[in-house]
Amino acid sequence: MALALETAGLFKQFGGLTATNDVSLTVEAGARHALIGPNGAGKTTLINLLSGVLKPTSGRILLEGTDITGLSQHARVGRGMVRTFQINQLFGDLTPLETLGLAVSERNGHGMDWWRIAGSRQDLIEEISSVLERFHLADVMNERTAILPYGKQRLLEIAVAIACRPRVLLLDEPAAGVPEDERHEILASIAALPQDVTVLLIEHDMDIVFSFAQRISVLVNGALFVEGLPDDVAKDPRVKAVYLGEEAHV
Amino acid sequence: MLTILFDGVAYGMLLFVLACGLSVTLGLMNLINLAHGAFAMAGGYATVVLVNQLGVPFILSLPLAFLIAAAIGLVMERAIYVHVYRKPHLEQVLLTIGLVFMAVAGTDYVMGSTQVFAHTPDALQGQFHFFGVGIGRYRLLIIAVCGLLALGLQYILTYTRFGSRLRAAVDDQRVARGLGINVNGIFALTFAFGSGLAGLGGALGTEILGLDPTFPLKYMIYFLIVVTVGGTSTITGPFLASLLLGIGDVAGKYYVPKLGAFVIYTIMIVVLIWRPNGLFSRASAK
């Protein structure tokens, strides 16, 4: 199968600290791949490296076979690599409609009077509306993001990424901070992602991981520790040791 | 040429004393204080009044200028600045520009707009001649005082409890509070101290820089350049930046008078292109 995402010997050092240690990860096209590991393992750092927020100390990143290591964040989005953030990163002054509209128009290479002839760009209105509908944001589409309840904000966080029409979607703890009863909306929208979108998911909630993932990578101290099918990883005694702390430090 | 160097060093040291309070408050409280020069001006006028009108000896007027400026700083901090710590930088810029306007116009009203000088004692006039190099006595005093201050500040920061609390609060305010460090007290004290230093610098500087009500506006850019180039995480950063700028300005004005004034701006722009957060600060600056 084709590789949607691949890293080769990725290193990230902050002074004396090695946050990412020789990570060579492969994610197949259309995969549902989860990345787990104890706190401080470097999962978010890895996502930051993949999305371009951080520059690697060494190593390469390939998106669908093309080397994107030197590309800026926005250029990577143009190639289809989109991410969400563990802590909501939204535009307080904009409404969900405007936020999604912005993502969609950026992707299409906007014109200056795009809004004006909104009526004739019905296909784009449909696209925005469809995303609003799917993420249950239609009823709040004209509210300022800053005043939305947390659950809605989290939905918007993911909706915006979807509006960018990703080919590879990096989800950084999408259910983080969301109360139990609101989680199903988020999980349902992740499950409903089209098959041709490759998803790399960071999560702590093991129920979500095991119900979603076809393949799991375990990251410990910045390095890939174990990788394989969910059942194999679940049964692996080394993984249990890492999580339950049966390591040396007592 | 050595005289130029010497003068440049003196000017640089003076800039350091004037600007280091600004650097610390920016680094500590994330506060952009464009009115910093007003405290320098206060110290300068305090010295002028003390020496010229009250007959206080010049050397004695220096610590008095420090105390007066520090007192004003403490009052201002508690009354006004404390309200804008959490506000966005734009608000701080607006507030402090307003304070500068008030200070300049107010001083103009009270003191008149002509340039004034303090009567420096005869012992400080003139030059030594040291291996054929002319060393101005006054400038020598400046170097001595400022040099000692710089060393003293570095010592306090590095070796005392207060210093480590200050550095902790600069590094991460929330954690510092969590450790029980009285961050508000440190803020007030540091702001007062920085203003006092500015006042001292203003007092020392009247002889060299000239003192009139527009002082805060004229010299604001210099203090800001020192802080921007030197960064806000250390004392050595602004110190070296001041020296660089002081020597650059004096040498520039001497060797290429037409373009002399540009040297200081050019250095700033070049440094900021190369290191946007200053020569010595860590990239975590906001």
Add this chain to the structure above:
Amino acid sequence: MVTPSLLRRATESLSARVRWHPLEIIFWLVAFGMIWLMPTRHLILTEIAWLGLFALSLDLIVGYAGIISLGHAAFFGVGAYAAALLAKHELINEPVLALLVAGLAAMVVGFVTSFLVLRGSDLTRLMVSLGVALMLRELANQFGWLTGGADGLQGVVMQPILGYFRFDMFGHNGFIYCLIVLFVLFLGARRLANSPFGLSLVAIKNNPLRAAAIGIPVDRRLVEIYSIAAFYAGVAGALLAQTTAFASLDVFSFDRSADLLLVLIIGGTGYLYGGLIGAILFKLMQDYLSVLTPQYWPFWIGALLVAMVLIGRDRITAWNAPLRDIAAKLDWRAGRRAAAAAEDR
């Protein structure tokens, strides 16, 4: 799935952003009405016009892109001197053409310096903008043979606008000229602010990290808006030079940049009219105060700034909440649309 009513609501909300509000129409009718309503005050109205344009240009970078600039006078000054020099040396005699060239000159300076403003902290940006303005002032001072130095550029003679409308002593044609230029450029800014480009600027101001993460080329946008704002500021400076037939070093001064911030803040940032309203209020205030205390009026300006910040700008703009309610009620079309939307639900 996606219901027709949802589509309609979405379309409606998007196009509602662009529609002209009745208050806007009234504003411009009154502004143009001044030509006939206040014929004796055209000189000060001209000042308000170019000051409003200048403040509008600052709003583009402060209110929309979130860049704090203390040196916007740099572009204003370049425009002013360019226009004055073009007229004096008879390089371009027609004022409108000279205006455009002056604006372009300012735009080039803006473009070049925009790269310095992209990186670093708020303080860095502040410093760089201030530094550039002061450098230009120093340049103008040093090259006195060209600029007239501290005395200013004398001997500028303005030719008639479009070859027909003379700049008269009472400033009538000058005012109409400035007002038309202001209106045209305002229309441009309004188009820009309501477009995805304008929206992307607000996004960048709110959250530059996320903006990049949804594909917005942040640096490129900032360079673009900075250059456009420089063009606008340059045109404003050129209008000053053309209507007064004079240019001096104070076009670059820190005072000018600082006053401009005040103008914009009084009126409010981020909705384009703030600069215009602020210009009106500021000029009226300046007129009033400088009669009371000719020498010390900066003191009161400073006090006003301090008071505004301490009271809280959001609390001050809250005073126009009742006005906004009235404005909403005036917008009868919105009422009909809301009723139609409610029916759909």
